[in-house]
Amino acid sequence: MTVDQIQAGTECGVEVGPGDARYPALRRGFNQRFIATPDYVSVVSSTSEVVAAVNKYLASHRPDEDLHRRLTVRSGGHCYENFVCGDDVGVIIDMGQLDGAYLDQEHGAYCVESGANNWHVATHLYAPFGVALPGGSCYSVGAGGHVAGGGYGLLSRQHGLTVDYLYAVEVVVVRDGQHAEVVIARRDSPEPELRDLWWAHTGGGGGNFGVVTRYWFKGLPQPPSQVLLHAVAWPWEELAGHPDRLKSLVRNYGLFFEYENTKELPASLRGDYSDMFTLLKLNQRANGKIGLITQLDATRPDSAERLNAFLDWITQDLDVETTPLDRRMGEHAPMGGLEVPTRLPWLTATQTLNGSGDNQCGKYKSAYMRRGFTEHQLDVIHRYLTCENYQNPQALLQVDSYGGAINLPDSGDTAVCQRSSVLKLQYQTYWSWQRDANGDGVADQHDAEADPSIAAPHLRWIREFYREVYQDTGGVPILAPTGGAADGEPDPVTDGCYINYPDTDLDDPEWNRSGQSAHRLYYGENYPRLQAVKAYWDPRDVFRHAQSVQPRTC
Incomplete structure (x- = not known):
């Protein structure tokens, strides 16, 4: 060679x-x-x-x-x-x-x-x-x-x-x-x-x-020379006691991207929305608000009209006025000045969205979705975002729009096998060390070592939340079977997990009872080829971690 x-x-x-x-x-x-x-x-x-x-x-x-x-x-x-x-x-x-x-x-x-x-x-x-x-x-x-x-x-x-x-x-x-x-x-x-x-x-x-x-x-x-950037929020005080309001928003949001480019949407929404990317921030109630960030190509003359049509459709049953997105939501800082759609150069907008959050402890989970949310999933989402026994303004489910050009290649063209999804979900929770558990006068990582209860409620919330959302498929967002579901079996709405949001719980039978391993959830049918590459280029397994590709031995 x-x-x-x-x-x-x-x-x-x-x-x-x-x-x-x-x-x-x-x-x-x-x-x-x-x-x-x-x-x-x-x-x-x-x-x-x-x-x-x-x-x-x-x-x-x-x-x-x-x-x-x-x-x-x-x-x-x-x-x-x-x-x-x-x-x-x-x-x-x-x-x-x-x-x-x-x-x-x-x-x-x-x-x-x-x-x-x-x-x-x-x-x-x-x-x-x-x-x-x-x-x-x-x-x-x-x-x-x-x-x-x-x-x-x-x-x-x-x-x-x-x-x-x-x-x-x-x-x-x-x-x-x-x-x-x-x-x-x-x-x-x-x-x-x-x-x-x-x-x-x-x-x-x-x-x-x-x-x-x-x-x-x-x-x-x-990239577009200019984009339309928009950020709004809805207060939890008008949502928590009305489960149907939150569920309608999340339901319609998912259905928009499931129905995109089909006759299921009204004629006013059948245009090309491939330039629109959205991040729906479903924060835990303690945050005070949930939010939505949207970016569109502002060089298109209909960008504002299309944004308004999208917002009108997903909020058609919400009956709650928008407010500024004026508080941190996950990794994004407050964006209170974007309640009115704002035209910005692409690079300026990218800088506006630049955020990684604070240096804290965190736990994350992911899911690809091929269709919108089921009614069971909507019920679980509302219950965990409003539960009384866990209050954390920095806990959320972020739902990103997906699809469009992402879904043009075939699943085997790249190692990314998920080429038919319309939503990408990221479950997140963040916390700090909070207290001086070991009595040395400061808060640092040693306090977490001394007192596991600092992390325990956050890990329990996100793990149980995730498991219940995917209760019908063994606690995880399984991939659709190759060739489609068997007779009598429902076709799953999910499509596995994202390796860049790794989650070692996927290897724990307490949290994954699906029969699909983490490697299958990440890579689907592409995993055997990755194993062959691993066996050739790294036969000693020098480069490895808890969920690394395992060399194929036969």
């Missing part, structure tokens, strides 16, 4: 270990639930330093020795589980210094290094070139994991997923189990093994096959 390689240097980057003033910050990510105690963190600034860092890690173990203290990789640090910052981590490779985003003339493609965050990518591709990666709105999410998991954002209904534009990926792999090498896998590589490695990075998830150092993209879209 012909591969692109570079000679490994002797420098492993800047190593930060215990006792260094930087160590407390570099051993954790965004989610403060998970704080590792690695032997050191390698802060790398080149591909050769990544190779050297991986080789140093491998050299510290015999070829037949179990790699019990894992090697992990952090780009933006937004992994929702302990995949990067777990208790069993020996070395973290920090990619934050590899943050370039530029036009690579040699490849004829736009290059994004894995440490570049969403905002850096947006500014460095749009200002000089007028193009954009249709990625997420949280500014500090790093490209390394975001792209590998599929990646989507407010431009995706109009232009597809980030991986739909992926041309090539540079990866540091350990093919022989003992030595690191650099390969560049292209969509059109002549060797099938390289094409498979490229394909695995179109939604196979980070931390599975090697260390991604660079991505290249071709055919990136031009």
Whole structure:
């Protein structure tokens, strides 16, 4: 096989270990639930330093020795589980210094290094070139994991997923189990093994096959020069005692995207809405409000008219006046000035939506939906958002619009198999350490270690909420069977889970009684091919975590 390689240097980057003033910050990510105690963190600034860092890690173990203290990789640090910052981590490779985003003339493609965050990518591709990666709105999410998991954002209904534009990926792999090498896998590589490695990075998830150092993209879209941005909220005081009001809003919201481009919608709503992306923020009652954020292409002369028609239809049974979205809702800051639809340049609007929330503890779950909500699901949603025994203004179910251009490829074209969904759900709850449980005079992670009851109510609420929403399918949002449901069996409205919102509860029989494993929920029929890629490129399982792709053994 012909591969692109570079000679490994002797420098492993800047190593930060215990006792260094930087160590407390570099051993954790965004989610403060998970704080590792690695032997050191390698802060790398080149591909050769990544190779050297991986080789140093491998050299510290015999070829037949179990790699019990894992090697992990952090780009933006937004992994929702302990995949990067777990208790069993020996070395973290920090990619934050590899943050370039530029036009690579040699490849004829736009290059994004894995440490570049969403905002850096947006500014460095749009200002000089007028193009954009249709990625997420949280500014500090790093490209390394975001792209590998599929990646989507407010431009995706109009232009597809980030991986739909992926041309090539540079990866540091350990093919022989003992030595690191650099390969560049292209969509059109002549060797099938390289094409498979490229394909695995179109939604196979980070931390599975090697260390991604660079991505290249071709055919990136031009975002609208201007967008219409709108944010409104409805007060819980007018919803809590009227379950039918909330349920009608959520029901109609789901049905709009299920019925999109069909005669089920009135004629006034049968136009092209693929440029519209929405985020419905169903906050727990303690927040005081629920909210809706909407973005449309403002270069279309009918954008305001279409927005109003959409709002009128989803609120037709609500009978509650809108108010400003004037408080934090999940990862988004207050947007009180957008109650009147506001025309903004695309980059300005992207900056307005830039949010990652506070550095707190969090738990997350996800679901794809192929149709709108069932009546059972609506009842459970209302009950958990209004329950009296759990009060948290930072707990919510966020429902994103999906579909459009995302659903144009086939399920096997990329490792992202969910190509028939119309909604994407993210269950979220956030909390802080709250109190000095261990009596040392301050609140920090040691208080959570001393008192598990700090996290317990938040974990219980989100886990039980999720399990009851999907009660009819074993507590999780199962994938539809290949070829359709069996005779007499209802066709599920759900379509699995998103690997970039990982959830280790999917492997726990207390919370998943569906018979579908986490790997099936994430990857569907694409999982065996991912296993084959893993077996070829990482047979020693150097790159692994609690839900990593397992090498196929037969």
